[in-house]
Amino acid sequence: MSMLSNGVSGLNAANAGLHAVSQNVSNAAVKGYSRQTVVLQTNDGALNGVKVTKFERVVDNFLNADIWRTQSDLNYYESYQDYLGYLEEVLGTDSLNLNDAVAELNSAFNAALSAPESPAYRQQVISSANAMVQDLQQLDGALTGQVRKLEFELEAVTENTNSVLQELAELNQKITKEIALGHDASTLLDAREQAVNRLSAYIQVEVMPEDNGSMTISALNGAPLVMSGKAAVLSVAGTEVTSTFNNQQFSISGSAGGSLGGLLRVKSEVLDPARTELNNLVTNIADKVNGALVMGFDLNDDPGVPLFTYNAADPLGSILVNPAMTQDKLAFRGNVAGAPAGGIGDNSNLVNVIDSMKGVASGYDSLIGKLAIQSKQVQASVKTSQVLNDKAVASRESISGVNRDEEAANLMYYQQLYEANAKVISTAGQMFDTLMMMF
Numbered sequence: 001m002s003m004l005s006n007g008v009s010g011l012n013a014a015n016a017g018l019h020a021v022s023q024n025v026s027n028a029a030v031k032g033y034s035r036q037t038v039v040l041q042t043n044d045g046a047l048n049g050v051k052v053t054k055f056e057r058v059v060d061n062f063l064n065a066d067i068w069r070t071q072s073d074l075n076y077y078e079s080y081q082d083y084l085g086y087l088e089e090v091l092g093t094d095s096l097n098l099n100d101a102v103a104e105l106n107s108a109f110n111a112a113l114s115a116p117e118s119p120a121y122r123q124q125v126i127s128s129a130n131a132m133v134q135d136l137q138q139l140d141g142a143l144t145g146q147v148r149k150l151e152f153e154l155e156a157v158t159e160n161t162n163s164v165l166q167e168l169a170e171l172n173q174k175i176t177k178e179i180a181l182g183h184d185a186s187t188l189l190d191a192r193e194q195a196v197n198r199l200s201a202y203i204q205v206e207v208m209p210e211d212n213g214s215m216t217i218s219a220l221n222g223a224p225l226v227m228s229g230k231a232a233v234l235s236v237a238g239t240e241v242t243s244t245f246n247n248q249q250f251s252i253s254g255s256a257g258g259s260l261g262g263l264l265r266v267k268s269e270v271l272d273p274a275r276t277e278l279n280n281l282v283t284n285i286a287d288k289v290n291g292a293l294v295m296g297f298d299l300n301d302d303p304g305v306p307l308f309t310y311n312a313a314d315p316l317g318s319i320l321v322n323p324a325m326t327q328d329k330l331a332f333r334g335n336v337a338g339a340p341a342g343g344i345g346d347n348s349n350l351v352n353v354i355d356s357m358k359g360v361a362s363g364y365d366s367l368i369g370k371l372a373i374q375s376k377q378v379q380a381s382v383k384t385s386q387v388l389n390d391k392a393v394a395s396r397e398s399i400s401g402v403n404r405d406e407e408a409a410n411l412m413y414y415q416q417l418y419e420a421n422a423k424v425i426s427t428a429g430q431m432f433d434t435l436m437m438m439f
Helices: 003-026 061-091 098-111 119-180 186-202 258-293 348-356 362-400 404-437
Strands: 036-042 050-057 205-209 215-219 224-227 233-237 240-245 248-251 334-336 339-341
Touching (some): 003 036, 003 404, 061 205, 061 258, 098 119, 186 205, 186 258, 224 240, 258 362, 334 348
Antiparallel strands (some): 036 050, 205 215, 233 240
């Protein structure tokens, strides 16, 4: 190959390098852009110059996978902590503290010891019982509201996930078409990586690149989400999430990851256990107080009636002060062989009621303690996940991101290379002219 041809090939190579640098610099502020580099190769044969093989995106699939995994973990713990932190705060609120409400009721019973027949003391007992029920109703409302919020959020996340899955399927089709036609698909590839970033925030995925340029995506349990140009459709019923692909259904509730997995875990590990423990507390308090009261007699010499009523299927959501309860029906008088003990000033059964209340709400502190421990652990996981995700993003940027200093150096390099090859061409032209003058 002639010196002139070599110079032209070098000029073309330098021009391609300058084009890559200009592309990188102009897109430096574009989120998710992967820098490009020119791939050069020596032409076949001796002294045959250089050729531009291709423009190549600088990407590392391992680093991308690390971002997607850590992003899923971060959103998983953030979604979990959102509900856990709220519940911990509500149960620990001074105005809704069940221990305080039980203590107020106990104080009202104790105050009545000095004059159990007093209408004022008796009314105070009923008022304190109503106040405790009101606190429990507020706790029930808070829990019920969180369950509704959870269901709404699960539906929203599912819809967003479906939207991204469809976008990825469409990008797969476009990318495979462009690659098959020999066109540059860099912009589409960048867009697909960003779409997977968004998807991994909703659900943790496994990604498998295919030879034709498409990407196969599945859930952690292997349920297909995207294959070539087809996308699965997720649906949610309560807290059950199902993926439908090619008329086949797959349950992904137990292995979702991402914000979807965090929300599903909240129901089974936070909201349901909290309601169960509160139901047990309500049952314990009501049964102990009711059990003691029905053993005594009231001011009318009638057997005692329960202070509280509730539906055993939902104690927290149904507890009330017995509508039939009045001041005179509080059974503070003792029971001797099935008859009232003493006169209306007798308080022997009131003593039994007070004794029955000892430790009835001790489980409330345990519940708050469990939530506090869980919250601390999850908060630590959020911080750790954030650090790992930041590191993963930084690692990816160090490879695929645009470094202005590096591009400036490349600009000078390719500029000098361009000038050098232009000099080669100029020299070759001068030599040819000199040669021609010899004839």
